[in-house]
Amino acid sequence: MLKVVVIGSGNVAQHLIQVFQKPGEVKLVQVFARHTEQLAGIIPPAKVTATMNNIAQADIYIISVSDNAVEEVSSQLPFANRLVVHTSGSMPMEEINQKNRRGVFYPLQTFSKDKAVNFSTVPLCLETENEEDYLVLEKLALSISGSVYKINSTQRRSLHVAAVFVSNFVNHMYAIGSDICSQNNISFEILKPLIKETAEKVNLLPPLQAQTGPAKRSDSKTIEKHLEFLNDASYRDIYNLLTKSIQETNG
């Protein structure tokens, strides 16, 4: 049985706390959090502490706090030579204070408070300082997901940037589409099958090959009409830049 302590109470921490409470090879022995009120209803209060010195013995400590707080929180841990990992996509493993054995446990998924996540398909990107710890961390990862990858800090940084494009920026495109619909009294529902189909296509075709639309066709007449239609300057800038980029990439 692997004993785990989660440190943090934010979005990712809450999802981890929930999945590690499910019966299995892993036992969530404690959660440390400064703001314990955020954990109400997620874990029994007896398992939560806000006092560093009360932190329990465990095989793995998972620091899931904001990127900028990893260094400070890890330096305040009142023990040494234990396995301590963070969950950040953009921070190097070395951000963790070196008094402990360091690692990374990065779940590559978008977590919203309002939506449950099925961890079994979430890619978990792992890194540790030494091979022995890797096996422990891998055991933890495999207990919740079928998709576990060994990823070093450099690769993880590039994955994090790629994730911003395929998730954060994609969602912003959805937001713009939704805004254009509502400005023209059209239900955003009409666009949802298109959103679904576009996302599903990556499973069948490389995105470069799947590209369609006026930019790809260099259909300047339609592009001009679209730019005329867009009266929001920021949307027009985005339309212009992405059209240009599609033409360069596909040209």
Added chain:
Amino acid sequence: MLKVVVIGSGNVAQHLIQVFQKPGEVKLVQVFARHTEQLAGIIPPAKVTATMNNIAQADIYIISVSDNAVEEVSSQLPFANRLVVHTSGSMPMEEINQKNRRGVFYPLQTFSKDKAVNFSTVPLCLETENEEDYLVLEKLALSISGSVYKINSTQRRSLHVAAVFVSNFVNHMYAIGSDICSQNNISFEILKPLIKETAEKVNLLPPLQAQTGPAKRSDSKTIEKHLEFLNDASYRDIYNLLTKSIQETNG
């Protein structure tokens, strides 16, 4: 039984030809195409003509050619006062020559030659000059899809622009993510669950509410690191512009 003639042999035309050949309320009586070789294996040669004067009698003629050819093809039709529709998202209904009764049959979906489309969930956006023809066109639409909308030319133009954002531009974000992965020896597979989850979220949360990531959090340290990492100037421009736009929209 509704008799239909499809005019055209491109991407959308081919998908329509296939779906209208399925048994049901609709009979595809003929296809007119200049380039009949593209239709090999899709429809029996006896049903195809390349001669305008041989065009068959039907209840609805669907012109599915490139946007710029709609006007010319419709003016060449050797008959008048029949129901003639086009399938373009960006062309007004009036692009069709006025000697016939005009309409639009716009399937709002992304069509690739290499991927079959399930029409039953494809939104069909309909418009006609007169109400009687609308009922005929609606009957045709409902025979293949459960998702039929009355959309005028102004609304359709805005839908088409919105579709470019949520599909063409989204796919380009996938292409950039895929490129960053391959440049760093990481499998694009790792990003696919994230792509799926991001797309599925629109069914549960409005995109504005679903927004996550460094731009939304105004996490300038991470944004800076990402910009440092991106050595492709075009990707950096896109990162900057979309980050700014997310901050304006969510601010």
